[in-house]
Amino acid sequence: MESQDILKDLSRQLEQVGVNDRIDPAGIRNNxxxxxxxxxxxxxxxxxxxxxxxLRIDDRLPQVLFRLAxxxxxxxxxxxxxxxxxxxxxxxxxxxxxWVNLAKAYATLGRRDDAIMCLxxxxxxxxxxxxxxxxxxxxALEDMKTEECKKYLRIAAxxxxxxxxxxxxxxxxxxxxxxxxxxxxxxxxxxxxxSRYISAYIAMGQTYLNRRRYDEAIEILQLGLRxxxxxxxxxxxxxxASAEKGLLEQALEYYAKALALRPNDIxxxxxxxxxxxxxxxxxxxxxxxxxxxxxxxxxxxAWIKAAQxxxxxxxxxxxxxxxxTARGLDPKNSQVAHERGVAFLTLGRLEEALRDFxxxxxxxxxxxxxxxxxxxxxxxxGRHDEARxxxxxxxxxxxxxxxxxxxxxxxxxxxxxxxxKMNHHSESSLK
Numbered sequence: 001m002e003s004q005d006i007l008k009d010l011s012r013q014l015e016q017v018g019v020n021d022r023i024d025p026a027g028i029r030n031n032x033x034x035x036x037x038x039x040x041x042x043x044x045x046x047x048x049x050x051x052x053x054x055l056r057i058d059d060r061l062p063q064v065l066f067r068l069a070x071x072x073x074x075x076x077x078x079x080x081x082x083x084x085x086x087x088x089x090x091x092x093x094x095x096x097x098x099w100v101n102l103a104k105a106y107a108t109l110g111r112r113d114d115a116i117m118c119l120x121x122x123x124x125x126x127x128x129x130x131x132x133x134x135x136x137x138x139x140a141l142e143d144m145k146t147e148e149c150k151k152y153l154r155i156a157a158x159x160x161x162x163x164x165x166x167x168x169x170x171x172x173x174x175x176x177x178x179x180x181x182x183x184x185x186x187x188x189x190x191x192x193x194x195s196r197y198i199s200a201y202i203a204m205g206q207t208y209l210n211r212r213r214y215d216e217a218i219e220i221l222q223l224g225l226r227x228x229x230x231x232x233x234x235x236x237x238x239x240x241a242s243a244e245k246g247l248l249e250q251a252l253e254y255y256a257k258a259l260a261l262r263p264n265d266i267x268x269x270x271x272x273x274x275x276x277x278x279x280x281x282x283x284x285x286x287x288x289x290x291x292x293x294x295x296x297x298x299x300x301x302a303w304i305k306a307a308q309x310x311x312x313x314x315x316x317x318x319x320x321x322x323x324x325t326a327r328g329l330d331p332k333n334s335q336v337a338h339e340r341g342v343a344f345l346t347l348g349r350l351e352e353a354l355r356d357f358x359x360x361x362x363x364x365x366x367x368x369x370x371x372x373x374x375x376x377x378x379x380x381x382g383r384h385d386e387a388r389x390x391x392x393x394x395x396x397x398x399x400x401x402x403x404x405x406x407x408x409x410x411x412x413x414x415x416x417x418x419x420x421k422m423n424h425h426s427e428s429s430l431k
């Protein structure tokens with residue numbers, strides 16, 4: 001195939017698969033089973049890589065590379081997207097949309113300084129570029145730089161007062177300052193300005209959700225879903241709203257759909273596991289937590305939750321293996337030490353349990369729960385004086401924390417030791 005034909009065919013195929021110029025990082029999703037058109041793009045891309053240097057003078061190259069990078073971004077292959085954006089800018093550094101989308105990719109990867117540099121380059125080329133100005137405003141807001149946010153937002157609003165991004169950014173600024181009604185009004189204006197702008201639906205839905213206005217959250221999110229039925233964040237947020245409303249089966253359906261699009265989303269797997277646990281479907285919960293661990297083996301929360309489920313399923317050795325891994329990842333985590341102590345306690349490995357409860361309390365000395373279980377281990381070891389002293393300290397800490405139920409339990413345990421001691425003293429006197 002002629003080099004020029006590759007660009008023509010790639011352009012046509014990218015048009016057919018529906019690659020957008022504006023990228024929504026929240027909408028990144030796994031491309032799943034590839035269509036014939038997508039496989040053809042992959043083949044054309046491989047051909048392009050072999051001849052790309054000979055096409056640098058072709059005016060069509062920057063636009064084709066830009067759309068190709070956008071496709072990879074949408075599919076979650078950020079490394080490939082960044083490589084293509086950067087190559088495009090080496091060919092033509094005046095491509096403003098490329099600077100903006102590269103900034104989005106850098107920001108998604110956590111490279112904030114690089115993202116800011118890209119946005120400032122875009123503004124150098126176009127001082128009225130609304131998207132770049134609003135992105136700088138949003139990044140300043142995330143960094144708690146409210147005045148800097150207002151500065152960029154003011155410039156954007158002067159140039160495009162009714163732009164969807166301006167309304168959206170104003171809404172986020174109002175949220176930060178606690179003006180909830182004003183924020184919701186801005187999100188509504190954003191949707192009126194562009195009914196396809198999914199981020200406004202998400203922000204509005206999450207705002208309602210945080211205010212426990214679950215019906216309104218579900219209603220606005222379902223409206224957004226009409227515009228993008230496969231948006232993972234809308235599906236996940238609908239799952240959250242449904243779960244909070246008590247519609248657990250509906251929530252699980254939304255989570256399943258979102259996970260089909262984002263199979264490596266740790267938070268979603270954990271939320272799904274939590275709902276199964278609430279339903280006492282412990283095997284399903286364990287599988288969900290295991291999926292979270294597989295998606296990110298460094299996630300401490302996933303290891304802890306998986307271990308808790310294995311304990312409930314009486315797979316105690318497996319639970320301890322999970323907690324050993326978590327302990328290795330974070331030796332200073334008091335919750336991991338405590339959970340492993342509980343697992344050792346259930347297995348009757350009392351000395352090991354005691355060591356873990358001691359570690360947990362040394363790492364988190366304001367948490368009397370560690371002492372509550374430490375005292376139980378001491379009792380079972382027959383170290384009653386130490387157990388009594390531990391119950392006394394736990395009692396005082398629970399009382400200070402306002403946990404009257406646990407404080408009463410500790411007090412009852414203390415009294416039992418006192419009664420036992422008095423009885424023993426009386427028996428000795430009679431003799």
